[in-house]
Amino acid sequence: MKRLLATLLLAAWADAVEVFVMLGLDAVTQSGDLKDPESLRAQLQQLKSGSADGIMADVWWGATEPTAKSYRFDGYKQLVDMCKSIGLKVQLVTSFHQCGGNVGDTCDIPLPAFVTSQRDIWYKDQHGHEDREYISLFADNVTVEGRTPLQMYSDWFNALSSNFAADLGSVIEEIQVGMGPAGELRYPAYQLSQWKFCGVGAFQCYDANALNSLARAAKSAGHADWSSPPSDAGDYNSHPGDAAFFQNGYQSDFGRFFLKWYGDALLQHGAEVLQRAKQAFGSSGVRLAGKVAGIHWWYKSDHHAAELTSGYYNANGIDAYDSISAIFEAAGAGVDFTCMEMADSEQSADCASGPEELVKQVMAATASHDIALGGENALPRFDDTAYSKIESYKSGMQVFTYLRLGNDLLNGANWNRFQSFVSKMHSTLSLIV
Numbered sequence: 362m363k364r365l366l367a368t369l370l371l372a373a374w375a376d377a378v379e380v381f382v383m384l385g386l387d388a389v390t391q392s393g394d395l396k397d398p399e400s401l402r403a404q405l406q407q408l409k410s411g412s413a414d415g416i417m418a419d420v421w422w423g424a425t426e427p428t429a430k431s432y433r434f435d436g437y438k439q440l441v442d443m444c445k446s447i448g449l450k451v452q453l454v455t456s457f458h459q460c461g462g463n464v465g466d467t468c469d470i471p472l473p474a475f476v477t478s479q480r481d482i483w484y485k486d487q488h489g490h491e492d493r494e495y496i497s498l499f500a501d502n503v504t505v506e507g508r509t510p511l512q513m514y515s516d517w518f519n520a521l522s523s524n525f526a527a528d529l530g531s532v533i534e535e536i537q538v539g540m541g542p543a544g545e546l547r548y549p550a551y552q553l554s555q556w557k558f559c560g561v562g563a564f565q566c567y568d569a570n571a572l573n574s575l576a577r578a579a580k581s582a583g584h585a586d587w588s589s590p591p592s593d594a595g596d597y598n599s600h601p602g603d604a605a606f607f608q609n610g611y612q613s614d615f616g617r618f619f620l621k622w623y624g625d626a627l628l629q630h631g632a633e634v635l636q637r638a639k640q641a642f643g644s645s646g647v648r649l650a651g652k653v654a655g656i657h658w659w660y661k662s663d664h665h666a667a668e669l670t671s672g673y674y675n676a677n678g679i680d681a682y683d684s685i686s687a688i689f690e691a692a693g694a695g696v697d698f699t700c701m702e703m704a705d706s707e708q709s710a711d712c713a714s715g716p717e718e719l720v721k722q723v724m725a726a727t728a729s730h731d732i733a734l735g736g737e738n739a740l741p742r743f744d745d746t747a748y749s750k751i752e753s754y755k756s757g758m759q760v761f762t763y764l765r766l767g768n769d770l771l772n773g774a775n776w777n778r779f780q781s782f783v784s785k786m787h788s789t790l791s792l793i794v
């Protein structure tokens with residue numbers, strides 16, 4: 362009796378967390394059609410039978426705006442209608458990045474030809490290597506064929522909003538606003554063609570617009586001599602010990618100036634894109650969110666090297682995730698954060714990886730700004746250890762999006778474990794033991 366009482370006292374009410382499942386990257390093809398509607402329908406019906414709340418789909422820019430200002434959303438319309446008839450909700454990602462080139466990418470949908478044909482609007486590293494996955498934020502105000510990239514994003518948001526007006530805020534529960542590579546608000550500092558885990562990555566500010574911006578900022582700081590990025594930050598695959606900038610350069614006056622300029626440019630870009638999304642979707646009742654990358658390697662070092670090259674200035678006493686949460690709060694958007702399945706103990710100690718501490722920092726930042734936090738797993742996992750880790754964050758999350766739909770998820774023991782995970786995320790009773 363005593364033991365029973367103790368257990369009851371330790372039970373608390375918890376909010377249910379909705380579970381969404383990401384569709385395959387190539388569910389809609391480059392020509393804008395559903396790849397295989399019949400097998401997709403069967404998979405969605407199974408998800409529904411397993412009590413999943415909905416699905417997430419990338420809406421590829423390269424598939425939906427074949428020529429400037431002419432939009433086609435037919436495949437996505439068919440998808441939303443299918444979900445509606447089955448009783449699943451939808452999260453749409455406005456994917457202004459290319460499909461292909463990231464971990465697990467099984468597709469190849471470049472950006473629209475009217476932008477890929479342009480020069481000098483791409484992120485560039487110190488070697489002059491260009492990345493065409495997403496337009497450089499430093500080109501946000503550059504006119505390309507009559508429009509700036511920010512105007513293109515805005516026009517596209519408006520097109521999506523009018524095409525899906527009837528379903529926004531009902532079937533379509535959330536729009537995740539793409540703001541960079543892989544849809545995440547970050548620089549492409551760890552491109553898979555150049556980088557392997559756990560290199561520090563590379564600063565991406567060597568295109569002409571970036572260098573001009575840096576020179577202007579240096580001048581107004583009264584330090585015209587600070588007009589170039591650090592030359593001692595190593596390369597994609599350097600470890601921090603091999604790069605003076607991550608030893609102590611980041612703490613110098615120049616280091617602080619540079620990192621603030623680089624990080625602020627990313628924040629400004631996020632604020633500008635989110636603002637345009639808010640204008641297009643604000644009155645529809647749909648929830649807005651944006652993806653923030655889970656850069657957990659070198660997190661446990663003072664320099665936070667990998668976060669720095671990606672634009673997250675999370676060192677020298679500055680809380681990058683607080684700054685990011687502030688701009689999301691201003692736009693009424695939530696943060697969608699990954700690596701919720703990772704345990705520190707599963708990571709190699711050589712990379713000072715701290716996924717658990719990182720998730721906690723992001724949770725604290727979003728909570729202090731009173732914005733919603735959505736979770737994702739970074740890598741495919743089907744095991745109870747990963748599910749338990751995700752469940753342990755339940756009280757800090759509003760929604761979880763599972764990566765990803767496929768036959769390996771829908772069969773045998775994997776499917777049983779997934780159903781049990783969904784039921785735990787839905788449960789409003791949590792035993793604190």
Ligand SMILES: *[C@@H]1O[C@H](CO)[C@@H](O)[C@H](O)[C@H]1NC(C)=O
Binds near residue numbers: 498499500501502629
């Ligand atoms: C673009 O213009 C806006 C406002 O005019 C400005 O705040 C922003 O910093 C500019 N962005 C870039 C990358 O130059």
